[in-house]
Amino acid sequence: MSSFLGDExxxxxxxxxxxxxxxxxxxxxxxxxxxRAAADLLLSWMRxxxxxxxxDAIGNVCGRxxxxxPALPCLMLGSHYDSVREAGKWDGPLGLITxxxxxxxxxxxxxxxxxxxxxxxxxxxxxxxxxxxxLGSRAVAGTFDERVLDAKDNAxxxxxxxxxxxxLDPAHIGAAAxxxxxxxxxxxxxxxxxPVLEAQNLPVGVVTAISGATxxxxxxxxxxxxxxxxxxxxxxxxxxxxxxxxxxxxxxxRTDRGGSVGTVGYIHAMPGATNVIPGQVSFxxxxxxxxxxxxxxxxxxxxxxxxxxxxxxxLLLQVDVTHENRTVPCAPWLKAQVSEAITGEGYRxxxxxxxxxxxxxxxxxxxxxxxxxxxxxxxxxxxxxxxxDVADAxxxxxxxxxxxxxxxPRGTRE
Amino acid sequence: MSSFLGDExxxxxxxxxxxxxxxxxxxxxxxxxxxRAAADLLLSWMRxxxxxxxxDAIGNVCGRxxxxxPALPCLMLGSHYDSVREAGKWDGPLGLITxxxxxxxxxxxxxxxxxxxxxxxxxxxxxxxxxxxxLGSRAVAGTFDERVLDAKDNAxxxxxxxxxxxxLDPAHIGAAAxxxxxxxxxxxxxxxxxPVLEAQNLPVGVVTAISGATxxxxxxxxxxxxxxxxxxxxxxxxxxxxxxxxxxxxxxxRTDRGGSVGTVGYIHAMPGATNVIPGQVSFxxxxxxxxxxxxxxxxxxxxxxxxxxxxxxxLLLQVDVTHENRTVPCAPWLKAQVSEAITGEGYRxxxxxxxxxxxxxxxxxxxxxxxxxxxxxxxxxxxxxxxxDVADAxxxxxxxxxxxxxxxPRGTRE
Numbered sequence: 001m002s003s004f005l006g007d008e009x010x011x012x013x014x015x016x017x018x019x020x021x022x023x024x025x026x027x028x029x030x031x032x033x034x035x036r037a038a039a040d041l042l043l044s045w046m047r048x049x050x051x052x053x054x055x056d057a058i059g060n061v062c063g064r065x066x067x068x069x070p071a072l073p074c075l076m077l078g079s080h081y082d083s084v085r086e087a088g089k090w091d092g093p094l095g096l097i098t099x100x101x102x103x104x105x106x107x108x109x110x111x112x113x114x115x116x117x118x119x120x121x122x123x124x125x126x127x128x129x130x131x132x133x134x135l136g137s138r139a140v141a142g143t144f145d146e147r148v149l150d151a152k153d154n155a156x157x158x159x160x161x162x163x164x165x166x167x168l169d170p171a172h173i174g175a176a177a178x179x180x181x182x183x184x185x186x187x188x189x190x191x192x193x194x195p196v197l198e199a200q201n202l203p204v205g206v207v208t209a210i211s212g213a214t215x216x217x218x219x220x221x222x223x224x225x226x227x228x229x230x231x232x233x234x235x236x237x238x239x240x241x242x243x244x245x246x247x248x249x250x251x252x253x254r255t256d257r258g259g260s261v262g263t264v265g266y267i268h269a270m271p272g273a274t275n276v277i278p279g280q281v282s283f284x285x286x287x288x289x290x291x292x293x294x295x296x297x298x299x300x301x302x303x304x305x306x307x308x309x310x311x312x313x314x315l316l317l318q319v320d321v322t323h324e325n326r327t328v329p330c331a332p333w334l335k336a337q338v339s340e341a342i343t344g345e346g347y348r349x350x351x352x353x354x355x356x357x358x359x360x361x362x363x364x365x366x367x368x369x370x371x372x373x374x375x376x377x378x379x380x381x382x383x384x385x386x387x388x389d390v391a392d393a394x395x396x397x398x399x400x401x402x403x404x405x406x407x408x409p410r411g412t413r414e
Numbered sequence: 415m416s417s418f419l420g421d422e423x424x425x426x427x428x429x430x431x432x433x434x435x436x437x438x439x440x441x442x443x444x445x446x447x448x449x450r451a452a453a454d455l456l457l458s459w460m461r462x463x464x465x466x467x468x469x470d471a472i473g474n475v476c477g478r479x480x481x482x483x484p485a486l487p488c489l490m491l492g493s494h495y496d497s498v499r500e501a502g503k504w505d506g507p508l509g510l511i512t513x514x515x516x517x518x519x520x521x522x523x524x525x526x527x528x529x530x531x532x533x534x535x536x537x538x539x540x541x542x543x544x545x546x547x548x549l550g551s552r553a554v555a556g557t558f559d560e561r562v563l564d565a566k567d568n569a570x571x572x573x574x575x576x577x578x579x580x581x582l583d584p585a586h587i588g589a590a591a592x593x594x595x596x597x598x599x600x601x602x603x604x605x606x607x608x609p610v611l612e613a614q615n616l617p618v619g620v621v622t623a624i625s626g627a628t629x630x631x632x633x634x635x636x637x638x639x640x641x642x643x644x645x646x647x648x649x650x651x652x653x654x655x656x657x658x659x660x661x662x663x664x665x666x667x668r669t670d671r672g673g674s675v676g677t678v679g680y681i682h683a684m685p686g687a688t689n690v691i692p693g694q695v696s697f698x699x700x701x702x703x704x705x706x707x708x709x710x711x712x713x714x715x716x717x718x719x720x721x722x723x724x725x726x727x728x729l730l731l732q733v734d735v736t737h738e739n740r741t742v743p744c745a746p747w748l749k750a751q752v753s754e755a756i757t758g759e760g761y762r763x764x765x766x767x768x769x770x771x772x773x774x775x776x777x778x779x780x781x782x783x784x785x786x787x788x789x790x791x792x793x794x795x796x797x798x799x800x801x802x803d804v805a806d807a808x809x810x811x812x813x814x815x816x817x818x819x820x821x822x823p824r825g826t827r828e
Binding site: 194225261262269286 | 606608609610613627639640641642643644645646648651654656657660667668675676677678679681683686687689691692700702768769770795
């Protein structure tokens with residue numbers, strides 16, 4: 001099968017990736033020169049695709065392709081165009097550029113639909129500069145928290161000042177907000193950032209939900225002691241206790257039919273000397289599940305398990321919730337249309353949750369949300385090795401274009 | 415029971431502890447002003463106890479109390495008088511000061527024995543300054559490694575220069591060595607540095623051996639990944655693997671009838687972010703047992719277990735031995751005499767290994783070795799909270815004095 005839109009998309013992905021703070025590895029941060037250059041390029045592609053464009057007060061790029069008549073509500077397509085540091089080039093741009101290419105194809109064919117299409121490129125989803133994520137989509141959803149304007153970057157510059165220096169007026173951010181009546185749905189295509197589609201040998205998948213996450217900080221306090229002189233049965237070894245907790249968390253999630261994932265990513269044992277029994281250990285727990293109810297049950301089960309371990313080992317346990325994100329379910333009526341489009345392109349329909357966060361987490365406040373995942377090599381993301389085959393980029397574009405052309409607003413009879 | 419030598423010993427412990435680099439917490443390091451001041455005080459106490467004294471070329475304090483006639487071989491008693499940083503005041507000095515007090519008691523009673531007694535205070539056992547332990551006892555045993563003269567302290571001063579600045583000539587260190595024919599035995603009294611005697615409710619114990627130690631550096635390499643997007647069954651989580659290893663090491667040692675102790679004191683997980691599956695983990699293993707044969711078997715068993723864990727989890731394992739100390743068994747004929755003395759003082763005989771290292775590890779090369787342990791509070795050591803009750807110091811002195819007065823050289827019939 002020859003590439004339909006894949007070559008164009010991959011070419012544009014590379015052109016956009018050339019706009020980077022560092023020449024070897026992609027880094028494109030909110031409210032920088034690279035942000036502006038990337039926006040200019042994206043806006044030019046949007047114009048070429050027949051869209052009216054706009055650069056909003058938070059730095060999002062917005063393009064509108066009118067429907068059969070002006071002022072119709074829109075199907076909104078989007079993703080983000082900022083990156084983490086030393087990033088891959090697909091995370092964000094693939095969804096945005098694919099959407100532009102789909103609209104360009106409609107435009108080329110002079111195809112108008114009974115609804116408008118808007119394509120939006122969010123200025124900051126990763127939250128690298130001000131340690132606050134989803135800035136672009138929160139502005140559009142009307143949930144931007146003005147307190148983050150006082151957040152400072154590593155150079156001590158506040159977001160407020162950075163916006164001014166960039167030529168944007170923080171007082172106008174409210175005007176970037178859209179209302180529910182303007183949107184028929186929000187659909188985002190994105191790389192999976194995980195290895196599941198690759199394991200399934202499928203180029204695309206239907207996202208069931210953006211998993212909510214709970215992050216916990218745990219600390220266990222026992223008694224430090226000499227590695228040679230304290231017999232095993234008289235020890236209160238905080239690291240041995242933490243190890244048992246880590247094994248228990250993994251075992252819980254591996255066997256959890258509700259499908260949670262749990263990760264201990266950080267651990268610190270004190271005093272940390274080869275010949276001293278650790279007296280105190282801190283570690284984090286990141287727990288995600290496809291429903292809030294299930295995640296909350298899983299958190300409670302895991303906390304109970306580590307409480308039991310601590311009690312049995314006579315360790316003092318402290319557990320605090322440091323972060324919590326609700327689960328964003330994808331709308332069943334939209335999932336059904338995504339599935340139809342996938343079937344229409346000849347692929348098996350496979351559903352999977354998104355463990356990573358996406359702009360849909362903000363957009364759910366003003367629209368029903370759906371996501372299409374595209375396979376990425378080895379599940380690698382946030383890394384220069386992030387890769388999507390041109391054939392998969394093409395498959396994603398075919399599915400998205402079919403989805404757009406066959407789109408029926410909620411409640412519409414077929 | 416009123417204190418016999420306990421008050422004198424505890425008083426001297428406190429006087430010696432006042433000689434410290436810092437006023438709040440005891441720190442007494444090799445070849446410093448505090449070393450010299452402590453040596454002067456100890457030599458004065460030795461002289462008062464009727465001993466001929468000598469300050470040898472490595473900075474040891476040596477006192478000799480002649481037997482029934484001059485030039486008899488000696489029973490050597492000793493311990494060290496350097497400390498770790500922010501140390502307790504008992505680790506080392508208790509054995510040295512108790513030995514001096516015992517000799518002082520013999521001297522007061524004009525009691526001469528059919529052998530000489532030598533008391534030796536080793537200048538550096540802890541190895542704080544030059545990261546090389548047992549310097550004093552190695553010089554006496556004739557196993558001092560001249561290459562360590564080139565070792566430098568944190569200020570960049572070599573041991574050779576430090577010796578010169580202190581007024582000692584490194585060329586004379588060889589003359590500090592003693593020969594096997596001069597020594598009938600080496601006996602050291604020391605605080606236990608562990609909680610076993612306290613748990614046994616006993617003031618003193620007989621040491622069976624100074625446990626050998628093997629230290630391993632292990633690293634596990636899996637695959638880093640997004641904490642949300644990689645399903646549990648597709649993970650190669652290096653920290654979950656390390657946790658399973660830590661639990662297995664603890665379980666092995668807890669159930670090891672051979673009596674090994676194993677400690678993972680240090681762990682480092684990379685990249686170490688809350689929301690990233692650790693791709694690589696380094697940790698240390700400290701393993702000790704009362705015989706070299708058993709320790710070597712235990713090391714092999716543990717390595718096999720962690721190899722199995724790594725293989726099952728598809729993690730790359732690297733294990734290196736970073737340090738190895740042979741086991742020093744205490745001589746059965748000496749242990750029998752220690753036990754007799756303990757029984758003679760009305761205490762139950764209890765045997766325990768020494769998990770910590772001691773000067774006997776060097777002295778074994780020129781003499782049979784025995785050790786008497788004295789209970790310390792909570793097993794705490796290398797910490798200002800290190801504490802010995804005066805009654806236990808007294809019990810230790812009574813046992814040591816009885817041991818000296820009833821001492822029969824090896825092979826002597828009762």
